[in-house]
Amino acid sequence: MKKTDGVRGVALFACVVGISLLHYLTPLKLSMLHDIFQRLYYLPIILAAYWFGFRGGIGCAILVTFCYAPHILFQWGGHLFMEMEKYLEVLLYNVVGGITGFLSQQERFRREELEETAKGLEDSYRQLRGQSELIIRIEEQLRRAERLSALGELSAILAHEIRNPLASIRGTAEILMEDGTTEASRREFLDILVKESDRLNRVVEDFLRMARPEPTSKKSCDINEELANMITLLSAQARVDRVELRLNRSELPLLVADPEKLRQAFMNIILNGIQACAPGGRVEISTSFNRGSGCIEIRFADNGPGIPADAIGKIFEPFFTTKGSGTGLGLPITRKIVEGHGGSLEVESEAGNGAAFKVALPVAVEEG
Numbered sequence: 001m002k003k004t005d006g007v008r009g010v011a012l013f014a015c016v017v018g019i020s021l022l023h024y025l026t027p028l029k030l031s032m033l034h035d036i037f038q039r040l041y042y043l044p045i046i047l048a049a050y051w052f053g054f055r056g057g058i059g060c061a062i063l064v065t066f067c068y069a070p071h072i073l074f075q076w077g078g079h080l081f082m083e084m085e086k087y088l089e090v091l092l093y094n095v096v097g098g099i100t101g102f103l104s105q106q107e108r109f110r111r112e113e114l115e116e117t118a119k120g121l122e123d124s125y126r127q128l129r130g131q132s133e134l135i136i137r138i139e140e141q142l143r144r145a146e147r148l149s150a151l152g153e154l155s156a157i158l159a160h161e162i163r164n165p166l167a168s169i170r171g172t173a174e175i176l177m178e179d180g181t182t183e184a185s186r187r188e189f190l191d192i193l194v195k196e197s198d199r200l201n202r203v204v205e206d207f208l209r210m211a212r213p214e215p216t217s218k219k220s221c222d223i224n225e226e227l228a229n230m231i232t233l234l235s236a237q238a239r240v241d242r243v244e245l246r247l248n249r250s251e252l253p254l255l256v257a258d259p260e261k262l263r264q265a266f267m268n269i270i271l272n273g274i275q276a277c278a279p280g281g282r283v284e285i286s287t288s289f290n291r292g293s294g295c296i297e298i299r300f301a302d303n304g305p306g307i308p309a310d311a312i313g314k315i316f317e318p319f320f321t322t323k324g325s326g327t328g329l330g331l332p333i334t335r336k337i338v339e340g341h342g343g344s345l346e347v348e349s350e351a352g353n354g355a356a357f358k359v360a361l362p363v364a365v366e367e368g
Contacts, residue, residue: 015044020067049101057101061094221259224249242279248286265337268330269300276304301356307349
């Protein structure tokens with residue numbers, strides 16, 4: 001038993017005894033005072049029910065009955081009507097004590113259940129917080145592992161791409177060191193050295209361009225004008241491959257962007273289209289402005305053989321290429337440039353029906 005419960009029990013007992021003494025010591029002719037004392041019994045009964053529940057309420061009501069009953073029997077004897085009223089009051093004491101104690105006890109049980117639930121929720125919250133922190137740490141470790149894995153894979157692919165031209169350069173140099181090589185063959189081997197050196201330099205430059213962010217200088221530019229310049233620049237290559245370049249312009253707002261970067265991205269896509277087409281093929285470039293999304297949309301479509309279904313998901317991966325002479329970095333660099341401008345690059349293709357690359361660039365207000 002708690003110390004506070006003992007103090008409360010003593011206080012209730014003293015209160016009942018005190019009210020009973022008031023009854024016994026007050027003359028019967030002061031009936032109004034007896035009525036007041038009779039109602040005062042409800043105070044300890046209700047307090048006992050509230051503090052100690054059903055047993056407390058019933059116990060205090062029984063104590064009141066034992067203390068008050070002699071007063072009814074011996075001091076009010078002979079007044080039948082008064083005795084009946086007071087006996088009914090005694091019965092009411094027990095009813096009030098029982099009902100109030102029962103309700104108080106139920107309320108206490110509910111409060112304890114809620115406290116247990118709150119405690120359980122708090123424990124669960126602490127566990128979840130600990131688990132979430134653990135998950136965050138694990139995710140950071142996974143991201144770090146993924147970056148290291150990607151770096152390792154990229155390094156292995158880069159090493160492979162570099163090894164091939166290095167092997168050609170070494171083999172050519174060994175042949176040139178041999179005696180008996182003619183001037184014509186020497187020139188041929190020197191030409192191979194130059195081409196392989198250029199190829200090696202191109203692989204390294206493309207890799208650095210993709211891996212290292214370059215500073216951008218954004219300004220207003222006309223996308224139609226930039227595309228027209230690229231078509232003029234690549235027209236000689238298109239004539240050699242007997243591929244037609246066609247530009248379908250629509251009215252576009254000015255775009256705040258890095259024109260040099262965009263020209264590089266457009267060149268990569270157009271060159272891919274030219275190289276994909278057979279003689280007599282066509283690369284068609286169309287521009288439009290989507291007012292709903294606020295984006296300039298550029299579509300590069302060719303009528304080449306298309307991209308195989310098993311390769312379409314890999315074309316933006318570094319060093320993946322379906323061309324024997326390509327580095328496989330053109331499209332990854334292009335996507336990086338487009339996404340660096342807040343845009344997106346998508347591809348659609350069916351085997352035998354050509355391929356179409358769609359660039360979407362959001363229009364922004366020029367910073368001044």
